[in-house]
Amino acid sequence: xxxxxxxxxxxxxxxxxxxxxxxxxxxxxxxxxxxxxxxxxxxxxxxxxxxxxxxxxxxxxxxxxxxxxxxxxxxxxxxxxxxxxxxxxxxxxxxxxxxxxxxxxxxxxxxxxxxxxxxxxxxxxxxxxxxxxxxxxxxxxxxxxxxxxxxxxxxxxxxxxxxxxxxxxxxxxxxxxxxxxxxxxxxxxxxxxxxxxxxxxxxxxxxxxxxxxxxxxxxxxxxxxxxxxxxxxxxxxxxxxxxxxxxxxxxxxxxxxxxxxxxxxxxxxxxxxxxxxxxxxxxxxxxxxxxxxxxxxxxxxxxxxxxxxxxxxxxxxxxxxxxxxxxxxxxxxxxxxxxxxxxxxxxxxxxxxx
Numbered sequence: 001x002x003x004x005x006x007x008x009x010x011x012x013x014x015x016x017x018x019x020x021x022x023x024x025x026x027x028x029x030x031x032x033x034x035x036x037x038x039x040x041x042x043x044x045x046x047x048x049x050x051x052x053x054x055x056x057x058x059x060x061x062x063x064x065x066x067x068x069x070x071x072x073x074x075x076x077x078x079x080x081x082x083x084x085x086x087x088x089x090x091x092x093x094x095x096x097x098x099x100x101x102x103x104x105x106x107x108x109x110x111x112x113x114x115x116x117x118x119x120x121x122x123x124x125x126x127x128x129x130x131x132x133x134x135x136x137x138x139x140x141x142x143x144x145x146x147x148x149x150x151x152x153x154x155x156x157x158x159x160x161x162x163x164x165x166x167x168x169x170x171x172x173x174x175x176x177x178x179x180x181x182x183x184x185x186x187x188x189x190x191x192x193x194x195x196x197x198x199x200x201x202x203x204x205x206x207x208x209x210x211x212x213x214x215x216x217x218x219x220x221x222x223x224x225x226x227x228x229x230x231x232x233x234x235x236x237x238x239x240x241x242x243x244x245x246x247x248x249x250x251x252x253x254x255x256x257x258x259x260x261x262x263x264x265x266x267x268x269x270x271x272x273x274x275x276x277x278x279x280x281x282x283x284x285x286x287x288x289x290x291x292x293x294x295x296x297x298x299x300x301x302x303x304x305x306x307x308x309x310x311x312x313x314x315x316x317x318x319x320x321x322x323x324x325x326x327x328x329x330x331x332x333x334x335x336x337x338x339x340x341x342x343x344x345x346x347x348x349x350x351x352x353x354x
Contacts, residue, residue, distance in 0.1 A: 023313050023345045026321035027068040028135065029088065031314040032118030035287045036062050036156065044161035054285050055163060059173055061287035063139055065321050070116040071141050072102040073132040086133045087122035096134035101144065103151055104158060112155045112164060113145050124159035142170045184213035191221060196330055200231030216249035223257060236261070247278070252291040255279035256298060273302045293322030297341050305348060316345050 024030035039058035043051040070090055091099070103111045115138070116122035123129045136144075145151045146167055153166035165173075191206030204225055210218035223242035226235050240261060246254035259275035262268065276298040283295050297319040305312035320341045326334035 023349060024310075024317050026065065026317045028070045028116060028118050028122075029090075031317050032120070033062050033067050033069070033138075034314070034318065035292075036067075037117055037121075040156055040163045041161045043163050056169075056173070057286045059138075061289065061292060063173065064289040064325070065318070066325060067138045068135050069138050069141055070119070070122050070133045071136055072114055072122075072128050073134055074100040074102045075132045085119070085123060085129070086131060087116070087119040087129070090133040090135040093134060093136050093140070096136070099134065101134075101151075102131060104155060110152045111150055112153050112158075113141065113151050114158050115141055115154050115156050117157055121157040121160050124157075128159070139174065142174055146170055146174070182215070184210035184215035184218060187213065188215050188218050188221075191218065195221070196332070200225065202231075204231040216246045216251040217253070219243075219246035219249070220251045220254040220257065223254065227257070227261075236265075247275075250282055252279045252283045252295065255282065256291065256294045259298060269302050272298075276302055289322050289326060293319040293326070293337065293341075296322075297337070297344065301344055309348060309351075313345065313348060316341055316348070320345070 027033075035058040036055070039051070039055040043055050045051075070087055073091065073096065090096075101113055103113050105111050114128065116128070116133075122133060142154065145154055151167075153164060153170065155162055155164045157163075187206045187210035191203045191210060194200075194202035194206060204222070207218045207221045207225070211222055219242050223239040223246065225231055226242060227239035228234065240258070243254040243257045243261070247258060255275045255278045259272040259279070262272040262275065276295070279291070279295050280299055283292055296315040300312040300315040300319070304315055320338065323334045323338035323341060327338055
Protein backbone atom coordinates (compact mmCIF):
# COMPACT_ATOMS: atom_id res chain seq x y z
CA UNK A 1 0.00 0.00 0.00
CA UNK A 2 1.33 3.42 -0.91
CA UNK A 3 2.12 6.01 1.75
CA UNK A 4 0.11 9.23 1.68
CA UNK A 5 2.99 11.24 0.24
CA UNK A 6 4.69 8.33 -1.50
CA UNK A 7 8.11 9.71 -0.51
CA UNK A 8 9.23 6.58 1.37
CA UNK A 9 8.22 4.11 -1.28
CA UNK A 10 11.14 2.20 -2.74
CA UNK A 11 11.01 -0.25 -5.60
CA UNK A 12 13.44 -2.18 -7.69
CA UNK A 13 12.98 -3.26 -11.29
CA UNK A 14 11.73 -6.83 -11.66
CA UNK A 15 14.88 -8.29 -13.18
CA UNK A 16 17.43 -7.06 -15.63
CA UNK A 17 17.53 -9.86 -18.16
CA UNK A 18 17.97 -8.62 -21.69
CA UNK A 19 14.84 -8.79 -23.80
CA UNK A 20 14.76 -11.32 -26.59
CA UNK A 21 15.80 -10.05 -29.96
CA UNK A 22 13.12 -10.01 -32.58
CA UNK A 23 10.42 -7.79 -33.98
CA UNK A 24 9.77 -4.68 -31.86
CA UNK A 25 6.35 -3.99 -30.43
CA UNK A 26 4.59 -0.67 -30.92
CA UNK A 27 5.01 1.20 -27.64
CA UNK A 28 7.58 2.90 -25.39
CA UNK A 29 9.64 -0.26 -24.86
CA UNK A 30 9.87 -0.93 -28.59
CA UNK A 31 9.22 1.56 -31.35
CA UNK A 32 8.22 4.58 -29.28
CA UNK A 33 5.48 6.69 -30.84
CA UNK A 34 6.99 7.98 -34.11
CA UNK A 35 4.05 10.14 -35.21
CA UNK A 36 3.97 12.05 -31.91
CA UNK A 37 7.74 12.29 -31.63
CA UNK A 38 8.05 13.75 -35.14
CA UNK A 39 5.22 16.20 -34.49
CA UNK A 40 6.76 17.33 -31.18
CA UNK A 41 10.08 17.93 -32.92
CA UNK A 42 8.37 19.95 -35.67
CA UNK A 43 6.52 22.10 -33.11
CA UNK A 44 9.69 22.57 -31.07
CA UNK A 45 11.44 23.94 -34.14
CA UNK A 46 8.66 25.89 -35.84
CA UNK A 47 6.39 27.09 -33.00
CA UNK A 48 3.58 27.98 -35.40
CA UNK A 49 -0.11 27.16 -35.73
CA UNK A 50 0.39 24.57 -38.47
CA UNK A 51 2.87 22.61 -36.33
CA UNK A 52 0.53 22.83 -33.35
CA UNK A 53 -2.35 21.26 -35.27
CA UNK A 54 -0.01 18.61 -36.67
CA UNK A 55 0.78 17.64 -33.08
CA UNK A 56 -2.91 17.55 -32.17
CA UNK A 57 -3.57 15.25 -35.15
CA UNK A 58 -0.64 13.02 -34.15
CA UNK A 59 -1.96 12.76 -30.59
CA UNK A 60 -5.43 11.87 -31.87
CA UNK A 61 -3.82 9.12 -33.95
CA UNK A 62 -1.82 7.92 -30.92
CA UNK A 63 -5.04 7.71 -28.92
CA UNK A 64 -6.66 5.69 -31.73
CA UNK A 65 -3.71 3.27 -31.59
CA UNK A 66 -4.06 2.67 -27.82
CA UNK A 67 -0.54 4.04 -27.45
CA UNK A 68 1.27 3.29 -24.19
CA UNK A 69 3.69 5.72 -22.51
CA UNK A 70 6.00 5.82 -19.50
CA UNK A 71 5.23 8.03 -16.50
CA UNK A 72 7.44 8.48 -13.40
CA UNK A 73 6.23 7.46 -9.95
CA UNK A 74 6.56 9.42 -6.72
CA UNK A 75 8.89 6.92 -5.09
CA UNK A 76 12.51 6.76 -4.05
CA UNK A 77 14.75 6.14 -7.06
CA UNK A 78 16.99 3.11 -7.15
CA UNK A 79 20.44 4.38 -6.24
CA UNK A 80 22.30 1.15 -6.91
CA UNK A 81 24.82 1.54 -9.69
CA UNK A 82 24.41 -0.81 -12.57
CA UNK A 83 20.84 -1.63 -11.64
CA UNK A 84 18.25 -2.47 -14.22
CA UNK A 85 16.67 0.46 -15.99
CA UNK A 86 13.20 1.37 -14.75
CA UNK A 87 12.28 2.62 -18.19
CA UNK A 88 13.04 -0.82 -19.61
CA UNK A 89 11.27 -2.62 -16.75
CA UNK A 90 8.33 -0.38 -15.78
CA UNK A 91 5.67 -1.17 -13.21
CA UNK A 92 2.64 -2.67 -15.01
CA UNK A 93 -0.40 -0.42 -15.18
CA UNK A 94 -2.52 -2.63 -12.92
CA UNK A 95 0.11 -2.56 -10.13
CA UNK A 96 0.71 1.18 -10.49
CA UNK A 97 -2.98 2.10 -10.39
CA UNK A 98 -2.93 3.54 -6.85
CA UNK A 99 0.67 4.79 -6.76
CA UNK A 100 1.19 8.58 -6.78
CA UNK A 101 2.81 10.13 -9.85
CA UNK A 102 5.91 12.28 -9.86
CA UNK A 103 5.46 15.75 -11.38
CA UNK A 104 7.53 18.71 -12.50
CA UNK A 105 6.84 22.08 -10.84
CA UNK A 106 7.52 25.26 -12.82
CA UNK A 107 8.76 28.56 -11.40
CA UNK A 108 5.18 29.83 -11.66
CA UNK A 109 3.92 27.02 -9.43
CA UNK A 110 2.37 24.86 -12.15
CA UNK A 111 2.56 21.07 -11.89
CA UNK A 112 3.00 19.00 -15.04
CA UNK A 113 3.11 15.24 -15.44
CA UNK A 114 6.11 14.15 -17.56
CA UNK A 115 5.11 11.62 -20.21
CA UNK A 116 7.81 9.72 -22.06
CA UNK A 117 7.19 8.15 -25.45
CA UNK A 118 10.21 5.84 -25.34
CA UNK A 119 12.90 4.40 -23.09
CA UNK A 120 15.46 6.69 -24.72
CA UNK A 121 13.59 9.88 -23.84
CA UNK A 122 12.94 8.67 -20.27
CA UNK A 123 16.64 7.99 -19.72
CA UNK A 124 17.81 11.30 -21.20
CA UNK A 125 18.14 12.86 -17.73
CA UNK A 126 19.39 11.44 -14.43
CA UNK A 127 16.30 12.82 -12.72
CA UNK A 128 14.19 10.09 -14.30
CA UNK A 129 16.77 7.55 -15.47
CA UNK A 130 16.75 5.80 -12.07
CA UNK A 131 13.21 6.76 -11.03
CA UNK A 132 10.50 4.07 -10.94
CA UNK A 133 8.25 4.23 -14.01
CA UNK A 134 4.80 2.95 -14.85
CA UNK A 135 3.64 1.95 -18.32
CA UNK A 136 0.18 3.43 -18.93
CA UNK A 137 -2.11 3.95 -21.87
CA UNK A 138 -1.74 7.51 -23.11
CA UNK A 139 -5.47 8.05 -22.61
CA UNK A 140 -5.21 6.91 -18.97
CA UNK A 141 -2.22 9.16 -18.27
CA UNK A 142 -4.10 12.14 -19.70
CA UNK A 143 -7.23 11.28 -17.73
CA UNK A 144 -5.24 11.06 -14.48
CA UNK A 145 -4.16 14.66 -15.03
CA UNK A 146 -7.73 15.77 -15.68
CA UNK A 147 -8.94 13.94 -12.56
CA UNK A 148 -6.24 15.51 -10.38
CA UNK A 149 -6.56 18.80 -8.53
CA UNK A 150 -2.79 19.15 -8.27
CA UNK A 151 -1.74 18.67 -11.91
CA UNK A 152 -2.14 21.35 -14.57
CA UNK A 153 -1.20 19.38 -17.69
CA UNK A 154 1.45 17.15 -19.26
CA UNK A 155 4.85 17.69 -20.80
CA UNK A 156 5.84 15.25 -23.52
CA UNK A 157 9.48 14.10 -23.40
CA UNK A 158 10.68 17.03 -21.23
CA UNK A 159 14.42 16.30 -21.52
CA UNK A 160 14.55 16.31 -25.33
CA UNK A 161 12.42 18.19 -27.86
CA UNK A 162 9.33 18.67 -25.74
CA UNK A 163 5.78 19.97 -25.86
CA UNK A 164 3.54 21.10 -22.99
CA UNK A 165 -0.24 20.63 -23.05
CA UNK A 166 -2.49 22.15 -20.42
CA UNK A 167 -5.65 20.54 -19.04
CA UNK A 168 -7.96 22.30 -21.50
CA UNK A 169 -6.07 20.79 -24.46
CA UNK A 170 -6.17 17.34 -22.84
CA UNK A 171 -9.89 17.68 -22.30
CA UNK A 172 -10.36 18.57 -25.96
CA UNK A 173 -8.28 15.59 -27.10
CA UNK A 174 -10.14 13.12 -24.92
CA UNK A 175 -13.70 14.37 -25.11
CA UNK A 176 -14.20 16.46 -28.25
CA UNK A 177 -16.15 14.73 -31.02
CA UNK A 178 -14.29 14.02 -34.24
CA UNK A 179 -17.47 13.98 -36.30
CA UNK A 180 -17.85 16.74 -38.86
CA UNK A 181 -20.74 18.40 -40.58
CA UNK A 182 -19.13 18.20 -44.01
CA UNK A 183 -21.43 17.41 -46.94
CA UNK A 184 -21.74 13.67 -47.46
CA UNK A 185 -20.52 12.73 -43.96
CA UNK A 186 -23.74 10.96 -42.99
CA UNK A 187 -23.98 9.08 -46.30
CA UNK A 188 -20.32 8.04 -46.05
CA UNK A 189 -20.91 6.67 -42.56
CA UNK A 190 -24.00 4.74 -43.68
CA UNK A 191 -22.04 3.31 -46.60
CA UNK A 192 -19.27 2.14 -44.29
CA UNK A 193 -21.78 0.51 -41.94
CA UNK A 194 -23.46 -1.26 -44.85
CA UNK A 195 -20.08 -2.48 -46.13
CA UNK A 196 -19.17 -3.85 -42.69
CA UNK A 197 -22.45 -5.79 -42.76
CA UNK A 198 -21.77 -7.09 -46.28
CA UNK A 199 -24.76 -5.20 -47.69
CA UNK A 200 -22.99 -4.19 -50.87
CA UNK A 201 -25.95 -2.75 -52.78
CA UNK A 202 -26.71 -0.41 -49.88
CA UNK A 203 -23.04 0.49 -49.54
CA UNK A 204 -22.89 1.34 -53.25
CA UNK A 205 -25.99 3.53 -52.93
CA UNK A 206 -24.68 5.56 -50.00
CA UNK A 207 -21.17 5.90 -51.41
CA UNK A 208 -22.63 7.26 -54.65
CA UNK A 209 -24.62 9.81 -52.67
CA UNK A 210 -21.56 10.86 -50.68
CA UNK A 211 -19.43 11.08 -53.84
CA UNK A 212 -22.03 13.36 -55.45
CA UNK A 213 -21.54 15.69 -52.48
CA UNK A 214 -17.79 15.80 -53.05
CA UNK A 215 -16.44 13.24 -50.58
CA UNK A 216 -13.16 11.87 -51.93
CA UNK A 217 -13.30 8.93 -49.48
CA UNK A 218 -16.56 7.83 -51.09
CA UNK A 219 -14.93 7.83 -54.53
CA UNK A 220 -12.20 5.63 -53.14
CA UNK A 221 -14.73 3.20 -51.65
CA UNK A 222 -16.66 3.11 -54.93
CA UNK A 223 -13.42 2.21 -56.64
CA UNK A 224 -12.94 -0.69 -54.26
CA UNK A 225 -16.48 -2.00 -54.89
CA UNK A 226 -15.93 -1.76 -58.64
CA UNK A 227 -12.53 -3.45 -58.45
CA UNK A 228 -13.90 -6.34 -56.37
CA UNK A 229 -17.29 -6.53 -58.09
CA UNK A 230 -19.23 -6.08 -54.84
CA UNK A 231 -22.76 -4.76 -55.41
CA UNK A 232 -21.87 -3.85 -58.97
CA UNK A 233 -20.40 -5.44 -62.08
CA UNK A 234 -16.63 -5.71 -61.75
CA UNK A 235 -14.64 -3.14 -63.74
CA UNK A 236 -10.97 -2.50 -63.02
CA UNK A 237 -10.96 0.34 -65.57
CA UNK A 238 -13.75 2.23 -63.81
CA UNK A 239 -12.19 1.46 -60.43
CA UNK A 240 -8.90 3.07 -61.48
CA UNK A 241 -10.80 6.09 -62.75
CA UNK A 242 -12.51 6.48 -59.37
CA UNK A 243 -9.24 6.03 -57.46
CA UNK A 244 -7.43 8.61 -59.57
CA UNK A 245 -10.17 11.18 -58.95
CA UNK A 246 -10.05 10.44 -55.23
CA UNK A 247 -6.24 10.58 -55.14
CA UNK A 248 -6.26 13.94 -56.90
CA UNK A 249 -8.58 15.15 -54.13
CA UNK A 250 -6.08 13.94 -51.51
CA UNK A 251 -7.54 10.61 -50.43
CA UNK A 252 -4.76 8.42 -48.99
CA UNK A 253 -6.53 5.06 -49.41
CA UNK A 254 -6.99 5.76 -53.12
CA UNK A 255 -3.24 6.31 -53.48
CA UNK A 256 -2.56 3.00 -51.71
CA UNK A 257 -5.11 1.26 -53.95
CA UNK A 258 -3.46 2.65 -57.09
CA UNK A 259 -0.08 1.42 -55.88
CA UNK A 260 -1.47 -2.03 -55.16
CA UNK A 261 -3.08 -2.08 -58.60
CA UNK A 262 0.31 -1.33 -60.17
CA UNK A 263 1.68 -4.44 -58.53
CA UNK A 264 -1.35 -6.58 -59.46
CA UNK A 265 -1.34 -5.43 -63.09
CA UNK A 266 2.39 -6.01 -63.59
CA UNK A 267 3.56 -2.38 -63.71
CA UNK A 268 6.07 -3.21 -61.02
CA UNK A 269 7.32 -1.87 -57.68
CA UNK A 270 8.72 1.35 -59.16
CA UNK A 271 5.31 2.54 -60.32
CA UNK A 272 3.69 1.33 -57.09
CA UNK A 273 6.25 3.11 -54.92
CA UNK A 274 5.42 6.47 -56.49
CA UNK A 275 1.84 6.12 -55.26
CA UNK A 276 2.94 4.86 -51.84
CA UNK A 277 5.21 7.87 -51.43
CA UNK A 278 2.33 10.17 -52.38
CA UNK A 279 0.23 8.46 -49.72
CA UNK A 280 2.96 8.92 -47.11
CA UNK A 281 3.24 12.63 -47.91
CA UNK A 282 -0.53 13.12 -47.84
CA UNK A 283 -0.92 11.22 -44.55
CA UNK A 284 1.91 12.90 -42.63
CA UNK A 285 0.02 16.03 -41.42
CA UNK A 286 -3.14 14.10 -40.47
CA UNK A 287 -2.30 10.49 -39.51
CA UNK A 288 -5.39 8.36 -39.00
CA UNK A 289 -5.93 4.71 -38.13
CA UNK A 290 -8.20 4.41 -41.20
CA UNK A 291 -5.21 4.57 -43.54
CA UNK A 292 -1.91 5.03 -41.66
CA UNK A 293 -1.31 1.29 -41.04
CA UNK A 294 -1.48 0.66 -44.81
CA UNK A 295 0.95 3.51 -45.44
CA UNK A 296 3.43 2.17 -42.86
CA UNK A 297 3.23 -1.37 -44.21
CA UNK A 298 3.63 -0.47 -47.87
CA UNK A 299 6.55 1.91 -47.28
CA UNK A 300 8.28 -0.74 -45.17
CA UNK A 301 7.74 -3.39 -47.85
CA UNK A 302 8.72 -1.37 -50.90
CA UNK A 303 11.32 1.10 -49.66
CA UNK A 304 12.38 1.15 -46.01
CA UNK A 305 13.46 -2.49 -45.73
CA UNK A 306 16.12 -1.82 -48.38
CA UNK A 307 17.41 1.19 -46.44
CA UNK A 308 17.08 0.08 -42.80
CA UNK A 309 15.65 -3.21 -41.60
CA UNK A 310 15.21 -2.02 -37.99
CA UNK A 311 13.24 0.97 -39.21
CA UNK A 312 11.15 -1.24 -41.50
CA UNK A 313 10.36 -3.56 -38.58
CA UNK A 314 9.32 -0.53 -36.51
CA UNK A 315 6.98 0.62 -39.28
CA UNK A 316 5.51 -2.86 -39.53
CA UNK A 317 5.01 -2.96 -35.76
CA UNK A 318 2.95 0.22 -35.93
CA UNK A 319 0.96 -1.18 -38.85
CA UNK A 320 0.32 -4.39 -36.91
CA UNK A 321 -0.96 -2.42 -33.92
CA UNK A 322 -3.37 -0.46 -36.12
CA UNK A 323 -4.74 -3.50 -37.92
CA UNK A 324 -5.26 -5.37 -34.63
CA UNK A 325 -7.32 -2.50 -33.26
CA UNK A 326 -9.36 -2.16 -36.47
CA UNK A 327 -10.02 -5.89 -36.49
CA UNK A 328 -11.21 -5.69 -32.89
CA UNK A 329 -13.60 -2.91 -33.90
CA UNK A 330 -15.23 -5.11 -36.53
CA UNK A 331 -13.27 -4.16 -39.67
CA UNK A 332 -13.16 -7.54 -41.41
CA UNK A 333 -10.79 -6.26 -44.12
CA UNK A 334 -8.18 -5.65 -41.42
CA UNK A 335 -7.74 -9.41 -40.94
CA UNK A 336 -6.09 -9.82 -44.34
CA UNK A 337 -3.94 -6.73 -43.81
CA UNK A 338 -2.86 -8.02 -40.40
CA UNK A 339 -1.92 -11.39 -41.83
CA UNK A 340 0.12 -9.74 -44.57
CA UNK A 341 1.91 -7.59 -41.98
CA UNK A 342 2.76 -10.57 -39.77
CA UNK A 343 4.03 -12.50 -42.81
CA UNK A 344 6.20 -9.53 -43.83
CA UNK A 345 7.67 -9.33 -40.32
CA UNK A 346 8.51 -13.04 -40.32
CA UNK A 347 10.20 -12.77 -43.72
CA UNK A 348 12.26 -9.78 -42.65
CA UNK A 349 13.35 -11.50 -39.44
CA UNK A 350 14.22 -14.59 -41.44
CA UNK A 351 16.39 -12.53 -43.79
CA UNK A 352 18.25 -11.05 -40.80
CA UNK A 353 19.23 -14.51 -39.56
CA UNK A 354 20.81 -15.54 -42.84
